[in-house]
Amino acid sequence: MEQQPAISDYGFLSDSRSGALVGKDGSIDWWCPHRFDGASVFGRLLDPRAGHFKLAPVGVGGPGFRVERAYRPDTLVLRTVHHTPHGSVAVTDALAAEIGARAHELGRNSPAVLIRVVEGLSGRVRMGLDFAPRPEYGLLTPYLHEQADGGVLARAGPVVLVLRANGLQLRAGRDRVTHEFEVSAGQVVGMDVAFGEAYGDPPVRMDPVAMLAETTRAWEAYRETHGYSGRYPELVRRSATVLTGLTYARSGAVAAALTTSLPEQIGGDRNYDYRYSWLRDFSLTMRALWVAACPDEASRLFAWATRSIGRIGDEPVPVLFGVEGERDLSEHHCHQLSGYRDSRPVRIGNDAWRQRQLDVPGEVVSAVWRLRDYLGATFEEELREMVLGLTEQVAATWHLPDRGIWETRDEERHYLSSKVSCWLTMDRAVGLADRLGDRADPGRWARVRDEIHDTVLREGWNDRIGAFTGAFGSAELDASVLALPVTHFLPATDPRMRSTIAMVERELGTEEGLLRRWTTDPAGFLLCSFWLVECLVMAGESKRAEALFERVVGYANDVGLFSEQIDLATGAQLGNIPQALSHIGLINAAWRLTKPDSY
Incomplete structure (x- = not known):
């Protein structure tokens, strides 16, 4: 069985409703979308079989690959740059804020949407996507259904998830979605995973690229309302x-x-x-x-x-x-x-x-x-x-x-x-x-x-x-x-x-x-x-x-x-x-x- 990454490998995403952890390898290994203490849909953190959503260059971790990452200032919007032998690509991850949320409104009505935006920086990089949700701490393997807009719906127990990617036609496997695509310098591909309750409102649909910008502004506005005059x-x-x-x-x-x-x-x-x-x-x-x-x-x-x-x-x-x-x-x-x-x-x-x-x-x-x-x-x-x-x-x-x-x-x-x-x-x-x-x-x-x-x-x-x-x-x-x-x-x-x-x-x-x-x-x-x-x-x-x-x-x-x-x-x-x-x-x-x- 594969070994989980080091604890320090993870970055933290939040919408002040729930949080997610994303590793240096591009895998989101923890997300409890209902709220912080709810059941996970990605739980690889605690068991490699308990679900993940990996998005990274094909062959990441091999010779010639290097990763650097940083939060956008005063936000929990995380930008990871993957340098490969064939070029460089950035993946920016966030949990979406409500549209129009500013300052202390952040998180009051978060839509429970995970955003991932891929941006080609140089060369041409082949990216791999592996989406394997396992709700209820890995107890459930969902049914996957292809959607007319190119997305895939995952349904199991009380959970509904919809994965969409701009410009990509995703195909559902038996228990996961895998897909490879190439990104050239200047090209942007946005994708999102929207959470919904099986017997509640359907998952929110949004433009991930626009929503990433909106979420960044929400975090920046929040921090602008506070100051600190001390050391460090x-x-x-x-x-x-x-x-x-x-x-x-x-x-x-x-x-x-x-x-x-x-x-x-x-x-x-x-x-x-x-x-x-x-x-x-x-x-x-x-x-x-x-x-x-x-x-x-x-x-x-x-x-x-x-x-x-x-x-x-x-x-x-x-x-x-x-x-x-x-x-x-x-x-x-x-x-x-x-x-x-x-x-x-x-x-x-x-x-x-x-x-x-x-x-x-x-x-x-x-x-x-x-x-x-x-x-x-x-x-x-x-x-x-x-x-x-x-x-x-x-x-x-x-x-x-x-x-x-x-x-x-x-x-x-x-x-x-x-x-x-x-x-x-x-x-x-x-x-x-x-x-x-x-x-x-x-x-x-x-x-x-x-x-x-x-x-x-x-x-x-x-x-x-x-x-x-x-x-x-x-x-x-x-x-x-x-x-x-x-x-x-x-x-x-x-x-x-x-x-x-x-x-x-x-x-x-x-x-x-x-x-x-x-x-x-x-x-x-x-x-x-x-x-x-x-x-x-x-x-x-x-x-x-x-x-x-x-x-x-x-x-x-x-x-x-x-x-x-x-x-x-x-x-x-x-x-x-x-x-x-x-x-x-x-x-x-x-x-x-x-x-x-x-x-």
Whole structure:
């Protein structure tokens, strides 16, 4: 069986409804057209038999072939140039925006159309097309029907796809469409794949060349509404564009990643579905959007959070939701898929939604505090009730054990980062009390805040190793303790924090600047590496922080995308891609280098 490409080989396309991955070899190997967390129609990413749509010069990968690619500035429109012994050709890929969409309208009513435009640059290049959709994560092989306009309709289960190519008469094989054609310098061939539901409206029909131009303008208009005045502006703008691409525009929710089950270790079983929206990411996302001058996103994202959480009772607030606020994301295995390079199981859904993770309320309340000036002097009822409910829940439960920020699937513990986030909830709630109405109780909240602070300093510090550790009573280091200075729980210049930062860097770090989450973690975790950058800045070591930042950003792929982790032996990307937290970490670290004292 053929081996899937490297994770870093993929470029990311988005219409802010769904996303697709296209490899350097010209194959689109992942597309869930209904929405980010829907079923795939192309799933070669997780099994070579699970569908793809390849468009590339015949013989690509042989002697004399070379590929270079780049996004059009401030867009997720990807242009790949294939140089061959016979000439050069460009393939430009995008997921179509709605006609006329501009700025914050991007993605609200995306038509679910994949656009591919071929342009001859020099010589004469023979192109090959291989269209093999396999809906429902590869479970279905569609019937293919030739159309009068030269296209091919694919129909199976709930899915209808129509492939069309300007000027080409496509022929349907038994289970795929294959076609070869030549492109000369100056010649343009546009094609598209339009998605529709079997019992809904038919797939949209459009001119792919005109729609590509329209989609490019939509992305450019979106980015023109935002500005950034800090350091590393190109990197920050690219990461902000990726976050926009991971935003489900209809609700405002940000998916943690585009993919499911890309492994933390090749052949391992820590393969999770990240196509949902984590409340943990909430504060970090809001801070990143604020840094990247995108505060207009705040209202939609807060509205999604309040509706998803609903009225708060005694049960722990769920950790994650579907992109339209679904709560039950029960996990199951796709046994028909072999997994990325035989990394099983392939998971759909994520059982972390059932866990108690006490850091979650702090992330949300902190985000409200950060964006308070955009939310009005008096909060609307649902927002007010959410903040009050989260605060009171933390006041009642902060002393309990939980699963922690890394969502362990063994026993609960008293994780230090969770307690710090509980402190953050109470501290920020005190700061918001004047906007929360008569039920606000800042005096009591302040007493709980101070009790949590004292407990963390007493129980979280380990005299024997001279550092704050991952859990109370533990001697195990954990990179999540870097949250103490980042949240301003304790200054980075405090002797205990200096000692902790040095210990974490020495025991969990690598010469290349990567930071593992714990001592047995097999890979470097990019977010932790960016946290270390922030801590070094706050400790007054800006030059060292800058050097570390520049080493870490070097792990991005050729078009600026980060997955979740980096293989320590090879430097290869691991985990789901593109990973929102990695790009959030970059934005926040760049801002910390710009404004060391920023909250």
